[in-house]
Amino acid sequence: MGNHDELICAFLLSGDKPGRELSWQEVQDWTPDQGNIWVHFDCTHPGTGDWLRAESSIAPYVLEGLLADETRPRCDSYDEGALIILRGVNLNPDARPEDMVSIRVWADSSRVITTRLRRLMAVDDIRNQMPTGKGPATPGQFLAKLAGRLIDRMGPVIDTLSDQTSELEEALIGSEEESNLEDMRHKLNELRRVAIALRRYISPQKEALRRLNHLDEDWMEEEVQGPMLEVVDRITRINEELEEIRERASVIQDELANRLAQRMGGTMYLLTLVATIIMPLSFVTGLLGINVGGIPGSENPWAFAIVCAMMAAVGIGMFMLFKKMKWLTIPK
Missing domain, CATH: 3.30.460.20 (CorA soluble domain-like)
Known part of the structure; x- marks a missing residue:
């Protein structure tokens, strides 16, 4: 060609x-x-x-x-x-x-x-x-x-x-x-x-x-x-x-x-539960952590252990309450 x-x-x-x-x-x-x-x-x-x-x-x-x-x-x-x-x-x-x-x-x-x-x-x-x-x-x-x-x-x-x-x-x-x-x-x-x-x-x-x-x-x-x-x-x-x-x-x-929305919702729900349990404990630790006079138990050597025990009891109590009210069931 x-x-x-x-x-x-x-x-x-x-x-x-x-x-x-x-x-x-x-x-x-x-x-x-x-x-x-x-x-x-x-x-x-x-x-x-x-x-x-x-x-x-x-x-x-x-x-x-x-x-x-x-x-x-x-x-x-x-x-x-x-x-x-x-x-x-x-x-x-x-x-x-x-x-x-x-x-x-x-x-x-x-x-x-x-x-x-x-x-x-x-x-x-x-x-x-x-x-x-x-x-x-x-x-x-x-x-x-x-x-x-x-x-x-x-x-x-x-x-x-x-x-x-x-x-x-x-x-x-x-x-x-x-x-x-x-x-x-x-x-x-x-x-x-x-x-x-x-x-x-x-x-x-x-x-x-x-x-x-x-x-x-x-x-x-x-x-x-x-x-x-x-x-x-x-x-x-x-x-x-x-x-x-x-x-x-x-x-x-x-x-x-x-x-994907359900997965995200389940994750957010779990974080909300954790935050709900931690919130009152954080309040107590924050209140007791202020550097002013008159903090209860500051002179007691057992005060720290007692506060830790009380906080553990509160955390366990909230956990049992959430479980009884079936709030611990995470959506799937």
Whole structure:
């Protein structure tokens, strides 16, 4: 492909026949009578914007969506075609799945142009299918296959989140140690962060795919409607699962807060009991410790022992009184 690094790959869409990969010059020379084409660009390369503006004949306001740094899932229909922006989970090495990767698509009756900032495994799946004869033959089939692969990659991530939520629920039921509760609180915060980040894009993606399924375009042929309807149904279930995970996490958060509040209440109650017993004894020792004349027993060698015995008796008496009144039961 020469030195045109902006071009990641390009194929003629041929369906059940192996798709032929095109060179940069073949992309330049392509005409609609040669068949449907898919061209995939690196959006970070400056050459991508230059080529799209000069050669693609796509309206400038559409190019803004194809080249934007920050995007949200959407599907916009125009007279010449449709702009579709979708997101997929980030399965690149050392990446967080919730840091979802965008794929921007321009589709019309004879071509599909895609741009990306980072590598997306769902796009690689389609690229790997092209030489085997299992790739799409039309722009509509390409969009249906792309949407399906994006959802396929999301499924295991959502299942993992659900399993982690269940593990936290089980651990909370069987845990009594405060250190375990603190550890669960940190895990819960991470789980909620991931769920919120995923839902930020999956919720609007559901609406984008729904609009895509109802596009009034000739190239969205009838045979594509079935797979697209299934994709919409699957992402709806994923969105519902994320909502369920969020609600379950809120319940766990409330229970953790109650457990920690009870522990704190028990500690404060214990300190209150100790302070209540010590308070009268501290008063006596403070009163007898003032350095003035006339302190009773100052000349008696047994005075200190007698005072200690009296204070011990008072402490024991208060302890027995609290026990009789069942004040010594610390809340758990």
